[in-house]
Amino acid sequence: MFSLFFYTWGEKELVVLILLSTLVDYTSGLLISYGKRRLGLYFSIGFNVSILLYFKYANFISGNLIGALEFLNMSSENALQFSNIALPLGISFYTFQTMSYTIDVYRGQVKASKNFIDFATYVTLFPQLIAGPIVRYAVIEKELKNRTVTTSLFYEGVERFIIGLSKKMIIANNCALLADGVFNLPASESSAIIAWLGIIAYSFQIYFDFSGYSDMAIGLGKMFGFNFPENFNYPYIAKSIREFWRRWHITLSTWFRDYLYISLGGNRKGPWRTYIHLIIVFFITGLWHGASWTFVFWGLFHGMFLIIERVLENKHLKVPALLSHVYVIFVLNISWVFFRSDTMADSFQYIATMFNFSLQTNMEFLNYYLTKELIFVLFAALILSTPIYKKVMYYTTHSTMTFTNYTLFSPLKSIGLFMLLIICFTYIATDSYNPFIYFRF
Structure with missing residues (x-):
């Protein structure tokens, strides 16, 4: 009820x-x-x-x-x-x-x-x-x-909820300020540096916005005794677009895999049928995200690179890990332009600006938006979009944790979460309405 x-x-x-x-x-x-x-x-x-x-x-x-x-x-x-x-x-x-x-x-x-x-x-x-x-x-x-709500599970849920709320309010919303400012800037006043900063900010915004909501949902579920599946697994460390979709919006990508791709025949009917199935799946994936040609193109764009990767894989072509990662980040940033833009014309205009290095940089715009707070948020977003923090926390709590250290660390962790919650409340009280991106899907 x-x-x-x-x-x-x-x-x-x-x-x-x-x-x-x-x-x-x-x-x-x-x-x-x-x-x-x-x-x-x-x-x-x-x-x-x-x-x-x-x-x-x-x-x-x-x-x-x-x-x-x-x-x-x-x-x-x-x-x-x-x-x-x-x-x-x-x-x-x-x-x-x-x-x-x-x-x-x-x-x-x-x-x-x-x-x-x-x-x-x-x-x-x-x-x-x-x-x-x-x-x-x-x-x-x-x-x-039949479910059981325990104190430890409830605390785990509260912790996960606060982390998700912090992702949204502290990181995603601040990145949105820069991304919105850049995308609303007339092309004549933009430049390659500004355009790249804008799409990088949007890449962080959409990740921390959506993964933040997923964390909050998973946390609330734990508070009521439900264990919801994970929805993100550091997608920006992927070394292929195929791997990216194993890590991004996991419950949607597995839904399309299990109920559409496999139902169509998957990869069981030869390479050409596999490529057709991928095009169908990613056409519908794009359309699922929004009723616009920009979303359709975004989906087909990903589908195209999945096909290219399969072709290269069949030819046993191996690419160094660092180069693969750079390729994925580059493709993702280009694709997010279509996801964020209102029209196809806007998308291509934005991409043209990204590669027009002859344009003079609007320093007044950068000085206005690139505050110390935003620079700190972008740096935090970069670190937290990788498993570095998770590995440090695991090492701290499992490898070197003695009973004495644990009695000191546990209260500090609780204080840190409480401080994050206070900061989030401060942002909520002072910010204008900024809904989750995926609310409109």
Whole structure:
């Protein structure tokens, strides 16, 4: 009930949609368990895809249709009725989550839930409802029926929540100031240095924004006795785009792998079919992130490099680790331009500026944005986007920790977390509204 109240508070009457989705997938699971396998599967997929198409993509389809009709000098009046449809919060996440349930039931990997309250709790769990992680039913099936909340697990959840909140408020929001400033700067006033600083800041912003939300969701889950899956594993240390997708938004990439890529045939039907499957998967991955050609291009851009990597892998071409890492960072920064820009024209204009080293640097802009606070945040983002801090903490707490040292370290750690929480509250009190990036997906 609390989760439904949480969702209703923000979405009001649109809560009916998530309730309807819950009822449809609960019924679909029962249909599959009673022998109506195809009916249950198609009912679930058909309903969830339909509401996604209508609520998330009707505006996109309408806009492109209007443009095509106007180009052909035809009336676009009828298409206008689909051009202003509200996007329900979290619809991309809860539709994928419920579809994974019915597909798993169809495949025999989980048993259909006979308890509607348990299933509704699974769908509407408020910590991860809005922006993931995408939790599969099998992961928390036992915890829905019987879970234990311990003091240590609750403290672990609080610690994880504070770390996630700090990622968002201290790092992501400060990086957003620079990224927004650069992307809003007219091309005539920008330069290569400014453009690269802007996209690097955005790379840190989106990582710490989204991984911060995932940390907060995982932390809240632990407070209530749920163990949600990890969603990030230092993606910026990847040495290939393929490895990047094993580390970035893990619950989404594994969803596409298990329910789309493998269903299409995966890599079992030869290299050319594999490449086609990758293009389909990353086309849909881009479209999942947003109803815009920039997102579609972003997805296809990643798909293209995945294909290139497979071709080179088949030729047994090995590249030094450092060079591979530089290549990945370069490709990711170019791809984030399309993810961040409003239009394809804006994207290409921004990229052109990134490589136009003849432009004079706007020092007034840099002096305004590159404050000591922001420079410190960018440095912290660089360090924390690698496992260096994690390894230092592990070494401190496991390799050299004596009982005496532990009694000193533990209170210091708690004080540090409390100070982070105070800093976050200070930012919340003074900053303007800055929602999580993935709220709009």
